[in-house]
Amino acid sequence: MQKRNIFVLAMFFMLFFTRCGRFSGTSAVNLSGMGNSFAQPFYHLIFSNYSRDTGIEITYSDPCNSNGIRSFRDKTVDFVISNALLTPKELAEFHSEVLQIPVVLGAISLAYNIPNVKQLNLTSVILAAIYTSQITYWDDEAIVAVNSGVSLPHLAITPVYRSDEAGSTQTFSLFLSQDNAWWEKQMGISKQLNFSKGLAAQSSLAVASLVENTQGAIGYISLEYATSFKLPVAAVQNSSGAFIQPNPDTILNATIDDGSTNLLTTLIRSEQTNAYPICCYSWIIVYRNQAYGGRDEAKYESMKSLLNYLIGEEAQKTAKLLIYTPLPQKVVEQAKQLIHTMEWQS
Amino acid sequence: MAILGMKGKVFHIAITGSAVLILLLAAGILYILVSEALPAFRHFGFFRFIATDAWNPSEEQYGAFAFIVGTFSTALLALAISFPLSLSVSLFSCELCKERMVASFLRSIMNFLARVPSIIYGVWGFYFLRSLFIQKGIGNYGLGILTASCVLAIMILPYTVSLLNAAFDKTPFRLKEMAYSLGANPLDVISKVSLPLVKNEIIVAYLLSLVRVMGETIIVTILIGNTYQMPTGITQSGNTMSSILINQIGAFALLKASSLIAIALLLFGLTAILNVVSKYLLRRIPV
Numbered sequence: 001m002q003k004r005n006i007f008v009l010a011m012f013f014m015l016f017f018t019r020c021g022r023f024s025g026t027s028a029v030n031l032s033g034m035g036n037s038f039a040q041p042f043y044h045l046i047f048s049n050y051s052r053d054t055g056i057e058i059t060y061s062d063p064c065n066s067n068g069i070r071s072f073r074d075k076t077v078d079f080v081i082s083n084a085l086l087t088p089k090e091l092a093e094f095h096s097e098v099l100q101i102p103v104v105l106g107a108i109s110l111a112y113n114i115p116n117v118k119q120l121n122l123t124s125v126i127l128a129a130i131y132t133s134q135i136t137y138w139d140d141e142a143i144v145a146v147n148s149g150v151s152l153p154h155l156a157i158t159p160v161y162r163s164d165e166a167g168s169t170q171t172f173s174l175f176l177s178q179d180n181a182w183w184e185k186q187m188g189i190s191k192q193l194n195f196s197k198g199l200a201a202q203s204s205l206a207v208a209s210l211v212e213n214t215q216g217a218i219g220y221i222s223l224e225y226a227t228s229f230k231l232p233v234a235a236v237q238n239s240s241g242a243f244i245q246p247n248p249d250t251i252l253n254a255t256i257d258d259g260s261t262n263l264l265t266t267l268i269r270s271e272q273t274n275a276y277p278i279c280c281y282s283w284i285i286v287y288r289n290q291a292y293g294g295r296d297e298a299k300y301e302s303m304k305s306l307l308n309y310l311i312g313e314e315a316q317k318t319a320k321l322l323i324y325t326p327l328p329q330k331v332v333e334q335a336k337q338l339i340h341t342m343e344w345q346s
Numbered sequence: 347m348a349i350l351g352m353k354g355k356v357f358h359i360a361i362t363g364s365a366v367l368i369l370l371l372a373a374g375i376l377y378i379l380v381s382e383a384l385p386a387f388r389h390f391g392f393f394r395f396i397a398t399d400a401w402n403p404s405e406e407q408y409g410a411f412a413f414i415v416g417t418f419s420t421a422l423l424a425l426a427i428s429f430p431l432s433l434s435v436s437l438f439s440c441e442l443c444k445e446r447m448v449a450s451f452l453r454s455i456m457n458f459l460a461r462v463p464s465i466i467y468g469v470w471g472f473y474f475l476r477s478l479f480i481q482k483g484i485g486n487y488g489l490g491i492l493t494a495s496c497v498l499a500i501m502i503l504p505y506t507v508s509l510l511n512a513a514f515d516k517t518p519f520r521l522k523e524m525a526y527s528l529g530a531n532p533l534d535v536i537s538k539v540s541l542p543l544v545k546n547e548i549i550v551a552y553l554l555s556l557v558r559v560m561g562e563t564i565i566v567t568i569l570i571g572n573t574y575q576m577p578t579g580i581t582q583s584g585n586t587m588s589s590i591l592i593n594q595i596g597a598f599a600l601l602k603a604s605s606l607i608a609i610a611l612l613l614f615g616l617t618a619i620l621n622v623v624s625k626y627l628l629r630r631i632p633v
């Protein structure tokens with residue numbers, strides 16, 4: 001008799017908790033995603049705006065890049081945000097087709113901390129030499145040669161890099177490998193590199209903070225972080241030989257059509273004369289067929305609406321406020337077509 | 347069981363269940379660590395993994411040696427710095443000035459400091475100690491093993507002191523009174539009566555502090571510089587086993603992820619060994 005009582009009690013509790021789960025499940029659609037720090041300020045703002053307007057809740061966190069991609073592969077999150085395209089190796093681990101949709105444009109800027117130096121020109125050859133400690137002082141001949149009129153102090157250079165797996169590291173190493181044939185073989189193009197000298201930190205924010213607090217430091221971070229930390233950024237030489245400061249205009253110039261219609265290209269070293277050479281899109285990555293893991297059609301519809309919102313006028317305007325660059329109209333059209341190919345087919 | 351009645355039975359089942367659950371949880375953690383670490387150990391070989399200094403994703407070469415060295419050098423240096431301080435503070439409050447206001451005040455301050463979240467020590471280290479080191483020209487950028495150890499030493503001090511206090515509190519009062527009545531001075535009593543009596547417990551206090559320092563993550567990640575090379579001196583930057591885990595967690599590539607879990611397993615094993623040694627030392631003490 002008593003045993004049966006306990007059993008009934010247990011069943012009651014189990015039922016009660018499952019009911020609770022159901023209720024909270026149907027009351028609102030919840031989308032979850034992971035991202036990285038590159039465009040973190042933008043997404044945090046835009047997702048909270050979107051939730052406010054639509055009632056669709058978005059759970060978003062931004063650990064390191066690979067963590068998000070891993071969770072997305074395991075289908076524990078609905079989308080992942082990255083500023084590097086999936087590598088062929090990563091893509092091979094996905095068993096269904098994914099869409100990589102550009103959301104905003106940004107630049108990897110080179111923030112530095114040299115007392116009394118407000119203007120600095122750098123080339124990819126110099127940067128590669130700095131990050132492999134072939135150039136160790138700011139008054140090195142090679143740096144002085146491209147900075148006429150700037151008095152550079154005899155100060156040791158501290159290169160700062162990312163200690164986690166970062167899309168920014170991948171973009172930056174891709175840029176360095178273009179002019180330095182030895183880079184790819186010796187250092188590689190990857191989300192984490194084996195730098196021999198310098199300091200490392202775990203996010204864009206931590207890199208910015210290290211640069212701010214270390215005299216002689218230089219670090220590669222998304223332009224928004226350099227701006228909010230009020231750190232000066234270097235003008236970097238592009239393909240045409242000009243030294244270009246990163247700003248919304250010079251970033252946008254990097255997207256001017258070179259004839260290719262492939263959206264999935266990197267914006268490294270654009271041929272344009274007034275384009276900043278280290279630009280990249282921030283991509284949102286979703287599965288093309290949304291009918292997986294018991295997802296209902298409502299979830300698919302809200303995912304689609306979120307994507308359209310992100311490339312819509314309002315979100316793109318917000319991007320500008322946070323020093324990211326809105327997508328050019330041509331890319332918005334291509335992104336729209338990509339979103340259109342999404343489906344819900346069991 | 348029969349005489350316990352309904353309530354007694356439920357209570358009995360609940361507490362037995364919880365005890366079993368804890369055991370299962372520990373076993374589950376160990377199982378996951380071992381099974382996920384196996385690919386790395388298989389690929390590199392257990393001893394080669396431990397003895398290799400490499401963390402090179404482009405060539406898929408991983409080894410834990412640099413991080414093991416980082417862990418031990420940071421932890422031992424931190425203990426060496428805090429050793430004279432913690433022992434003196436504890437002797438002061440337990441032996442010299444016991445029963446006085448100042449001793450109980452010191453004890454409550456230490457108890458409070460032991461509960462301060464470690465991130466606060468880390469922030470202090472980054473903004474204050476680091477600039478001091480840069481000004482004095484210690485190390486290249488003020489970040490490295492030495493900086494991390496100094497802050498760890500301060501963090502661990504109250505914890506060690508509370509363990510030492512508990513040990514000294516065990517020394518019989520009468521024995522010490524007898525020594526004093528025979529004309530011994532405080533130094534004699536401490537060195538000839540108190541210290542020999544709780545020798546093992548003092549060792550255990552430092553072993554447990556070592557375990558805590560080895561596992562400390564946030565302070566180290568802020569202050570050690572997070573570089574993947576083998577540190578060549580105490581002012582150099584490096585990584586410890588716990589800081590490499592936090593730096594690289596979520597790694598995508600299978601072999602890299604497995605290597606990280608292998609490092610976690612090593613840290614788990616080291617902690618277990620130190621705990622067993624502590625237990626063994628404490629069992630031998632006559633009460």
